[in-house]
Amino acid sequence: MPIQDTIKSMDFFDELTNEQVTQLADISNVVKYPKNSILYYESDINNNIMFLVSGLLKIYKVDKFDNEIFLYHIYENSMISELSSINEKEIFCFSNAEFIEDSIVLSIDFGKFREKFLSKNILTMKLMEALLSKTHQLQCIVNRELVFDATAKVAFMLNQDLEMFNKLKRQEVSFMLHIQPETLSRVIKRLSRNEIVKVGNGKIEIINQEALVAQFRGVAV
Secondary structure (H helix, E strand, O other): OOHHHHHHOOHHHOOOOHHHHHHHHHOEEEEEEOOOOEEEOOOOEEOEEEEEEEOEEEEEEEOOOOOEEEEEEEEOOEEOOOOOOOOOOOEEOOOEEEEOOOEEEEEEEHHHHHHHOHHHOOOHHHHHHHHHHHHHHHHHHHHHHHHOOHHHHHHHHHHHOHHHHHHOOHHHHHHHHOOOHHHHHHHHHHHHHOOOEEEEOOEEEEOOHHHHHHOOOOOOO
16 A cells, blocks of 8 residues: 555544645655564654554553553554654653554654644644543553452443453453453453343443443542
């Protein structure tokens, strides 16, 4: 696929004219990454702002005991980079990023992107929206790790990311939520018994959305 078509396929750039897409293509490149490869490590510094065109990316940190701490997933058609400033050319990485699937990344020279687009108030609102979304994502992580009990953690993931919940093995889900597999099983059985979800063929279906949300609403969301 020509890089211009890749850019046009991304929601972030849907307000650009054909001329602007061509300008952006001149300062961009598209890179394919195989499953399980690393995009960047915590404390890396790069000069490109990156977007996930297709695939799936896992964001995580590692504690002092070398234990992996899952943070969140980045899905296709989303911005990857975590910006702390739009006035600096360098972008600092605050976590590790590993591809869960074969993926394609659009990488853009941030200094030139700022000069040719942001300085002219082009895509500025899009960038603000993306950054605010990441801020909200961080708030959700804080709730999940510091506030939510096991039931709230499971209910929140079911509500926010049912497709991923059903896609992963239960052990993987419990690892992501930092709860024991036995605890996850008990929570699912309780939600099923209360007719909030239905379990069939290893998949979960939400049958009472309001009751599911009530499991974490008010527990600090």
